[in-house]
Amino acid sequence: xxxxxxxxxxxxxxxxxxxxxxxxxxxxxxxxxxxxxxxxxxxxxxxxxxxxxxxxxxxxxxxxxxxxxxxxxxxxxxxxxxxxxxxxxxxxxxxxxxxxxxxxxxxxxxxxxxxxxxxxxxxxxxxxxxxxxxxxxxxxxxxxxxxxxxxxxxxxxxxxxxxxxxxxxxxxxxxxxxxxxxxxxxxxxxxxxxxxxxxxxxxxxxxxxxxxxxxxxxxxxxxxxxxxxxxxxxxxxxxxxxxxxxxxxxxxxxxxxxxxxxxxxxxxxxxxxxxxxxxxxxxxxxxxxxxxxxxxxxxxxxxxxxxxxxxxxxxxxxxxxxxxxxxxxxxxxxxxxxxxxxxxxxxxxxxxxxxxxxxxxxxxxxxxxxxxxxxxxxxxxxxxxxxxxxxxxxxxxxxxxxxxxxxxxxxxxxxxxxxxxxxxxxxxxxxxxxxxxxxxxxxxxxxxxxxxxxxxxxxxxxxxxxxxxxxxxxxxxxxxxxxxxxxxxxxxxxxxxxxxxxxxxxxxxxxxxxxx
Amino acid sequence: xxxxxxxxxxxxxxxxxxxxxxxxxxxxxxxxxxxxxxxxxxxxxxxxxxxxxxxxxxxxxxxxxxxxxxxxxxxxxxxxxxxxxxxxxxxxxxxxxxxxxxxxxxxxxxxxxxxxxxxxxx
Numbered sequence: 001x002x003x004x005x006x007x008x009x010x011x012x013x014x015x016x017x018x019x020x021x022x023x024x025x026x027x028x029x030x031x032x033x034x035x036x037x038x039x040x041x042x043x044x045x046x047x048x049x050x051x052x053x054x055x056x057x058x059x060x061x062x063x064x065x066x067x068x069x070x071x072x073x074x075x076x077x078x079x080x081x082x083x084x085x086x087x088x089x090x091x092x093x094x095x096x097x098x099x100x101x102x103x104x105x106x107x108x109x110x111x112x113x114x115x116x117x118x119x120x121x122x123x124x125x126x127x128x129x130x131x132x133x134x135x136x137x138x139x140x141x142x143x144x145x146x147x148x149x150x151x152x153x154x155x156x157x158x159x160x161x162x163x164x165x166x167x168x169x170x171x172x173x174x175x176x177x178x179x180x181x182x183x184x185x186x187x188x189x190x191x192x193x194x195x196x197x198x199x200x201x202x203x204x205x206x207x208x209x210x211x212x213x214x215x216x217x218x219x220x221x222x223x224x225x226x227x228x229x230x231x232x233x234x235x236x237x238x239x240x241x242x243x244x245x246x247x248x249x250x251x252x253x254x255x256x257x258x259x260x261x262x263x264x265x266x267x268x269x270x271x272x273x274x275x276x277x278x279x280x281x282x283x284x285x286x287x288x289x290x291x292x293x294x295x296x297x298x299x300x301x302x303x304x305x306x307x308x309x310x311x312x313x314x315x316x317x318x319x320x321x322x323x324x325x326x327x328x329x330x331x332x333x334x335x336x337x338x339x340x341x342x343x344x345x346x347x348x349x350x351x352x353x354x355x356x357x358x359x360x361x362x363x364x365x366x367x368x369x370x371x372x373x374x375x376x377x378x379x380x381x382x383x384x385x386x387x388x389x390x391x392x393x394x395x396x397x398x399x400x401x402x403x404x405x406x407x408x409x410x411x412x413x414x415x416x417x418x419x420x421x422x423x424x425x426x427x428x429x430x431x432x433x434x435x436x437x438x439x440x441x442x443x444x445x446x447x448x449x450x451x452x453x454x455x456x457x458x459x460x461x462x463x464x465x466x467x468x469x470x471x472x473x474x475x476x477x478x479x480x481x482x483x484x485x486x487x488x489x490x491x492x493x494x495x496x497x498x499x500x501x502x503x504x505x506x507x508x509x510x511x512x513x514x515x516x
Numbered sequence: 517x518x519x520x521x522x523x524x525x526x527x528x529x530x531x532x533x534x535x536x537x538x539x540x541x542x543x544x545x546x547x548x549x550x551x552x553x554x555x556x557x558x559x560x561x562x563x564x565x566x567x568x569x570x571x572x573x574x575x576x577x578x579x580x581x582x583x584x585x586x587x588x589x590x591x592x593x594x595x596x597x598x599x600x601x602x603x604x605x606x607x608x609x610x611x612x613x614x615x616x617x618x619x620x621x622x623x624x625x626x627x628x629x630x631x632x633x634x635x636x637x638x
Contacts, residue, residue: 169613176617180624211631219624229619232609283630291623302605305595307588342530377587406536411527418529440591448587453580484536487525 007051008063008079011089012129014044019121026114034104037117041097041124048093052086056496060510062134078196080134082507083496087348088131088258090493091355092251094478096124098471102363103244105465106370110242116156120245123149123252130255134511136185137195139259143181143224146252147174153249154241166240173223173233180220181259184213197267198511201504206271211280217263218284224256226321228295235302238314243366246310247359250317254351257324261501264332269504272332282333289329293430295322300434303441307377309365312445313358316401316438320354323347326431327416330423335502339419344501346415349494353408353482357401360475361442364394367464367472368449374458377448384450386461391450393472398446400479402439408482411490 018040026033055061060082081089100120107113126146133139151174155167187209188200204210223230234253238246264272264284272281299319306312327347334340367390368383369375384391400407403414413435421428463469482489500507526535561567570577577583595602608619 169616172613173616173620176620208632212628215624215627215631219620219627222623223620229608230616230623232611232616232619235609236611280631287627287630298605298608301598301601302609304591305588305602339530380587381584405534405539411534414532414534415529418531422531444587444590447590452584455581455584484540485523486527486534486536488522490527491522 004051004054004061005063007047007054008061008081008132009065011044011047011051012079012125012132014047015040015121015128016125019118019125022118022121023114026117030113033114033117034100037100037121038097038104040121041093041100044124044128045093045097048086048089051081052090055081055083055086056492060500060507062510062514064514076135077138078134078511079132080198080507080511081132082510083498083500084258084261084348085131085500087352087493087497088254089128091254091352092124092127092131095251095355095359096120096127096248098359098474099244099248102247102366102468102471104467106244106366106468107242110156112156116153119149119153120248123153123248127252127255131258134197135195136188136197136200139197140178140181140185143256143259144178146255147171147178150174150237150245150249150252153245154237156242156245157240160240163240166236169233170237177220177224180216184216184220187213187216196511197262198508201267201270201508202512204267204271206268206274206277206280210268210271214263214268214284218260218288221256221259221263222291224253225260226253226295226318227291227325228298228318228322231295231298231318231321234318235311235314238317238362239308239311243310243362243369246314246362246366250355250359250362253321254355257321257351261328264328265501266504266507273335285329285332288325288332289427292322292325292329293427295319295325296431296434297322300437300441304437309368309375309377309380309445309449310362312377312441313361313365316361316441317354317358319434319438320350320358320401323413323416323431323435324350324354326420326427327412330416330420334419334423337422339422341498341502342415343419343423344498345490345494346412346419348497348501349486349490350409350412350416352489352493353400353412353479356475356478356482357397357407357409360393360397360472360479361401363468363472363475364390364397367468370464370468371461372458377445380449380455380458381452382450382454383458383461385454386458387450387463389463389469390472393476394446394450396476396479398439398442400483402442403435404439406480406483408479408486411483411486 018037022033022037025036060080063079065077107116123146126142126149129142130139130146133142151167151171154170155164157163185195189195191209192200192203194200226234238249241249271277296319299315299322303312303315303319306315324347327343327350331340331344331347334343368380371387372380374380396407400409403409417428417432420431524537526533
C-alpha cells in the first residue's frame with residue numbers, strides 16, 4: 001500500500017479532524033490549542049509539499065472515496081489533483097499557516113478563540129477540498145463549507161455592527177453564488193448523467209444548456225473571486241474581518257478563482273479549441289478581458305479615495321484580481337500563439353504574488369491596528385519611529401504590489417504587460433497606468449501612516465509582538481526570493497500549473513482510465 | 517547544480533528579458549554614483565542655524581504636527597479632476613446588498629445576451 005495514494009484525502013481530512021478536536025483541546029489549555037492548530041497546519045503543509053513533488057513528477061493523482069474502482073455513471077466522490085490543484089494548495093496552506101501564527105498574538109485579547117480556530121481549520125478544509133475535488137457537486141459542497149465558515153469568521157467581532165453587516169452581505173452574495181453553481185451542476189447532471197468534471201469535459205457538446213451552465217458558473221464564481229462589477233462584497237468583508245481572517249480569506253477567494261480556471265480550461269477547454277465554436281469562445285475570452293480591465297480600473301480608482309487602511313488595501317486587492325484575469329483572458333484569447341502561454345504564466349504567477357503581496361499589506365494594516373487601535377489613515381502618522389520593522393515590511397509590500405523591481409509583483413506583471421501589449425497595446429498601457437496609480441496610492445499610505453511628525457496620541461506606540469513580525473517577515477522573504485529568482489518559481493511551480501491548464505487532456509484521461 | 521542555473525537564469529518574456537541580478541548590479545552602481553556626487557557637496561553646512569529653516573514663500577512655519585497633510589487631502593487635484601467618475605463610482609458602491617446582487621444579475625444578463633444571441637453564429 002502506497003502512502004501517497006491517501007495524501008489527497010488526508011490533506012483535507014487532517015484540518016477537518018483538527019477542527020473538531022480544537023474545542024476539546026481548548027478546554028485543557030489555550031496555549032496547547034494554539035500549538036495544536038499550528039501543528040495541524042504544519043502536518044497538512046508537509047503533506048501538500050510531498051504530494052506536490054509527486055504530482056509535478058508523475059502527473060495527476062486520483063483518490064476515490066469508498067471504492068478503488070469507478071463505474072459509469074460517475075457519481076462517486078473523487079479527488080483528482082494536478083499541477084494547478086497543487087499550485088493553489090501551496091498558496092492556501094501557506095496563507096493559513098502564517099495566518100494562524102499571526103493570530104497567536106493578534107487575537108489573544110479576544111474571547112471565543114476555540115470557535116475561531118475551529119472555524120479557521122474548517123475553512124482550510126473547505127478551500128483545499130475545492131482545489132482537490134474532481135467532482136462538481138463535491139466542489140459545491142466545499143464551496144458552501146468555505147462560505148459559511150468565512151461568514152462566521154467575518155462576523156467574529158460580534159460587538160461591532162459593521163462586522164455583522166459585512167458578514168450578512170457576504171452570506172447573501174455567497175448563498176446566491178453557490179445556488180447558481182448548484183443550478184449549473186444540475187444542468188450538467190440532467191444532460192450527461194455525470195457530476196465528475198473529467199467525465200463531463202469528455203462528453204461536453206457545448207449546446208444551449210452547456211452555454212447556460214457556463215454563464216452561471218463564470219458569473220457566480222467570478223463574483224466569489226471578486227471580479228468587478230460584482231466585487232462590492234469584498235472590501236466590506238475584507239475591511240471588517242479580523243486581519244488574520246482577511247489574510248486567510250484571500251486564499252478562500254482564490255479558491256473560487258481556481259473554480260473559474262477549472263471550468264474554462266478543463267471542462268470547456270476542448271469546446272473552446274473547437275473551430276465550430278470559435279465565435280462563442282472569442283466572446284467569452286474578450287468578455288473576461290473586458291471585466292478584468294473594469295476590475296483593475298474600479299479597484300485602483302476606489303482605492304485612491306479610501307481613508308480606511310484595510311478598505312484601501314481591499315480595493316487594491318480587487319485591482320490585483322483584475323490583473324490575474326487579464327493574464328488569463330489574454331492567455332485564453334491567444335493560446336495557440338507564443339505570447340498566449342506567457343500571458344497565462346503571468347496570470348497564474350500573479351495569483352501567488354497577489355496572495356503574498358496583498359496578504360503582507362493586510363498583515364501590516366493589522367499590526368498598525370494592533371499597536372494604535374486606529375484604522376483611519378487621517379489619524380495616523382510618524383509610526384516609522386516606533387515600528388521600524390513594520391515600516392520596512394510595508395516598503396517591501398508597497399513596491400511588490402505596485403509591480404516594481406526587483407520584487408515578485410514586477411515579474412508577473414511584466415509577463416502580463418508584454419503579452420497583453422502583443423494582443424492589444426491600449427489594454428497594456430491602461431494596465432501599466434493603473435499599476436503606476438497603485439504605486440501612488442501606497443506611497444500616500446506610507447506617508448500617512450509611517451512618515452511625518454510624531455503625533456501626540458501615538459507617542460507611546462510600540463512594535464508588534466514577535467509572532468506577528470515572524471509571519472510578516474516570512475512573507476517578505478518569500479517576496480524577495482520570488483522577485484530575485486523568478487525562474488526558479490516559474491520553472492518549478494508556475495509551469496506545472498499552466499501546463500495542467502493547457503493540457504487538460506491528461507486530467508481528463510486520468511479519470512477515464514480508471515472508469516470500469 | 518540545476519537549481520543554481522535556474523537561480524541566475526535570465527527570464528525570457530517573449531519580446532524582452534528580465535534578470536534581477538543585472539538590475540541589482542545597476543542599482544549598486546547607481547548608489548555608488550550618488551555617494552560620489554554627494555561627496556562634492558558643501559562641507560561648510562551648519563546645523564541649528566538659519567541654513568536649515570524652511571522657506572515657505574515668506575509665510576510663517578507652523579508646528580510640525582500642524583504641517584502634516586491628511587491622507588484624504590493627498591491627490592485632491594486628481595480626485596477633483598475625476599469628479600464625474602468618482603460620483604458614478606460612489607453611487608455604485610452604496611453598500612446595499614440588493615444592489616450587489618443586481619450587479620451580479622446585470623453581468624449574467626449581458627453575458628447571456630452576448631453568448632446566446634451572438635453565439636448562435638458559432
